[in-house]
Amino acid sequence: MKNRIWLMEGLSSQRDIILGIKSFATKMQTDLTVYASHRNERNEILSVADFSLTEPNDAEQRLPFILSTIAQYGINALHAGRHGQWFENHRVGIEASGTSLTTGASGPEWLEMADDKVTFAGVMEENGLPVVPSLRINSIEELQHHLSHSPFEGQQLCVKPVTGIYGMGFWRFDDTASSMDIFNHPANRVVHPRQYLSALSGTETFTPLVLMPYLPGPEYSVDILADKGEVLAAVARRKEGPLQYLENSGEAFELACACASAMKADGLVNVQTRNNVTGNPVLLETNMRPSGGIGYTQHSGVNLPGMFAFHKLGLMPKSDVIEMAKRDFAPATVRSVTDVIAYPTHLTNRLN
Structure with missing residues (x-):
């Protein structure tokens, strides 16, 4: 059976992974075929694969698309990329086709x-692994209280959403920060606590946050x-x-x-x-x-x-x-x- 691996849409490194696999196959002098797919026109990614496909945008069409592609092209291994939870929920059906599925995890849990960064921190503590102290914040009032009465005495505080990727929503609090710092130097991710609270008060719904000491x-x-x-x-x-x-x-x-x-x-x-x-x-x-x-x-x-x-x-x-x-x-x-x-x-x- 030929060696065929399919890399579905990833978050940011799909091109590098494809190139890494192909260069390794060349080094090992092994025939290996890389299939790649994406929902969008990402030719800079798809062009480095041996064969490429367009993924459906509709989640209801995803499983039939996957199963028909596996059957038609004899895919041996499938890397999920995005939508890991969906893939875990459909693992049995996908692997029944004879291909192996990789999501990064051994199960949806x-x-x-x-x-969930707070839950993760708790589980790591239970396993005896050192983890950054993390406090779940469920309201503006909670955040305001903890900024005034720090649970991490003597340490600068920072905050980010409980869920999320790419460091989106991360901000470090600084009482000396100018109100223009977040506009003039947004990459520094530094904000005055009062300005952050003011921005939060203008939102319709509160997204749970994790408050931590800045390390x-x-x-x-x-x-x-x-x-x-x-x-x-x-x-x-x-x-x-x-x-x-x-x-x-x-x-x-x-x-x-x-x-x-x-x-x-x-x-x-x-x-x-x-x-x-x-x-x-x-x-x-x-x-x-x-x-x-x-x-x-x-x-x-x-x-x-x-x-x-x-x-x-x-x-x-x-x-x-x-x-x-x-x-x-x-x-x-x-x-x-x-x-x-x-x-x-x-x-x-x-x-x-």
């Missing part, structure tokens, strides 16, 4: 837990390949200013791997930590999906997307993945730069 850092983003809670390979990115340092050891690295194990992670996932005031790493959150920066990790010599594909297709046993990740790793420093590619206006490998 793990996706729900990871999505000095540095921050680590650890990209991990796991198999039902067993960590097979991982690369940590220590973020300091514009530079990221690639590592495969240390307290933050070990903590992130322990978190992925506790969360029964399955596939390519990401765990974030940050050092507290005593210099020790604590867990911030876990994303049961590939990170936007997973492509950076290949500069360490460890190709996580490639090893993921080969493992899911049965081309590499766990022992080989673990050994290769250790053998091929080399420390590296990377920096994100602005880049541009020519946009492919036509796709010659479109299947529908």
Whole structure:
């Protein structure tokens, strides 16, 4: 049977994952076919796959589309990308087709837990893992009270939505911040508490928030390949200013791997930590999906997307993945730069 893997619409790194898989197959001198799909016209992503498809926008059409595609093209492994909860709810039907399904999790309950930052913090504490203290805020009045009577005495406070991605809604409170700072320097994510409360008072509905102490850092983003809670390979990115340092050891690295194990992670996932005031790493959150920066990790010599594909297709046993990740790793420093590619206006490998 041919090696065919299908990567459905992802959040931000679908192109890098496809390129990683194809370069790994070339290195291993193995025939492997990559199918990719997206709801939108994203030719810069789809053009790097061997074959591409357009996904339906209607969720009711998703399962028939998936099953017919698997049957027609003989897909062996399917990576969900977005809509992880939906895929978990339809896992039995999808895997009955003979393909393996990867959502990043071993069940829907793990996706729900990871999505709720306060619940996640509580579960990690129960597992004996250090985590940033997190307080759920359910009203403006609660937030106003805790800003006046901090539950984290002596530490600067920050806030973000209980659920969400990409750090959206994160703000750090500063009593000395100017009212114009959020307009002149929005990337700093610093706001005066009074201004934040005023903005909240103008909203019709209150979205639950998590209040936390702001940690000095540095921050680590650890990209991990796991198999039902067993960590097979991982690369940590220590973020300091514009530079990221690639590592495969240390307290933050070990903590992130322990978190992925506790969360029964399955596939390519990401765990974030940050050092507290005593210099020790604590867990911030876990994303049961590939990170936007997973492509950076290949500069360490460890190709996580490639090893993921080969493992899911049965081309590499766990022992080989673990050994290769250790053998091929080399420390590296990377920096994100602005880049541009020519946009492919036509796709010659479109299947529908």
